[in-house]
Amino acid sequence: MKIRLIFMLLFFSTLGKMYGQQNCNSYLYKGDSLKYKACLVSERLAGLYQFSKEFQEVLDVALSIDSTYDYAYRAKSVGYLKSGDFLTWKKLIDKAVIYNPIENLGYRGWCRYQFFGDYKGAIEDIELLDSLISYDIGTSANGDYHLNIARALSYKALGERSKAIEIIETQLADTTHFVGKYDYLHLGVLYLANEECEKALDLFSKQEKENDFAENQYYIAVAHRELKNRSEYIAHLEKAIELYKQGRIMLDGYTHIADKIYLSEIEAELKKAYATSG
């Protein structure tokens, strides 16, 4: 019964959930009466599921009032994004970007990164946004990353590790930066790949204090393996397994997160550690 309740809550929590409620009056203040009317129509979305026919139809009515209403295109695109329909999603989100680039470029860039592994596209969108505004470019749609961290991870995915390190270091040095859920881990993994184990360990330790999880312990273990600290190597792998079984892992409901490690990989590493530890 409890599980059913949790499921129902999870399912219905996505009903009518948008990327931000519109303040329709703001269109009136700008003298845009068409968008004001379209916006009032979009208020009918409350309680409707993003994937539903009714949701799409409400937005079509809003667009029939103002075909330049970017909010409606973006809202329509969400179901396609989450169902993996890159063709329809891109057509819709491109319209949102055309009619309001500043509000939608960062979002499109993040989605290209998260859902479609389109790293070049993500970098282009985020960098274009940065060139258009003089204030902070903001965070990913799920709030887990500053868009500069997402940009760095895109460079990493394209093989540009040094560029990725430079971007993350710059971002973390910004005093206004709110540390994201996995920032220290990603930077640590980059240093680990560069065989800079002490630097990596320092970052994993910061991650441990900020938000610890199985993958972080796994990478700590790998750094100790490289530094030939056998007992630390094994102890952190064991801790990683313990955390994994408690569900303290890198988890995203929609996709798999960069640098994620799976339980079987940790177990295989531990087996290897026992075999070589004498």
Add this chain to the structure above:
Amino acid sequence: MVKTVLLVALLFLSACSSEKEAESQADYLRWVGDIPYDPDFDKADFKLCHGDSNARQYFNFGQGFQYEGEKLAMVQEFKNSYKPVGVDDSGLIRIRFLVNCKGESGRFRVIAMDNNYNEMVFDKRITNQLLQITKQLDGWKILPTIEEPLDYYQYLIFKIEEGNILEILP
């Protein structure tokens, strides 16, 4: 006379307006991405436990994608079985399907694009292999929704570069 002209004008305008609204109503299914049964493509013996109108999405359960041995085990299946095809085809291929309350999969549908989000048709040797391996995956978990597991939609996206699998999403 003036009244009649006004009335005709009003009727004309209102007809235009409802026509405009009607034009904007596309032919949507219950939910975006729904896959109705098609006897030309789908196995008749694949059944949903709770009917089409109750099928969910894999992410509705807040646990991410559920596969025995996690994503790594699924990716390994493709590594073991997929034979790279020596062609220039690059882009994304999505295979979307349903998993029923018994963990069986069915109603597979394919869409594909090039690296610029333009629809494209990949070499059949690529698509057929991906489809075949996807159909053979047998680790889909029954989602933990109680005494009464539900049916759900799942998809896989293959990032292809010159006939090789570069990455599997989500």
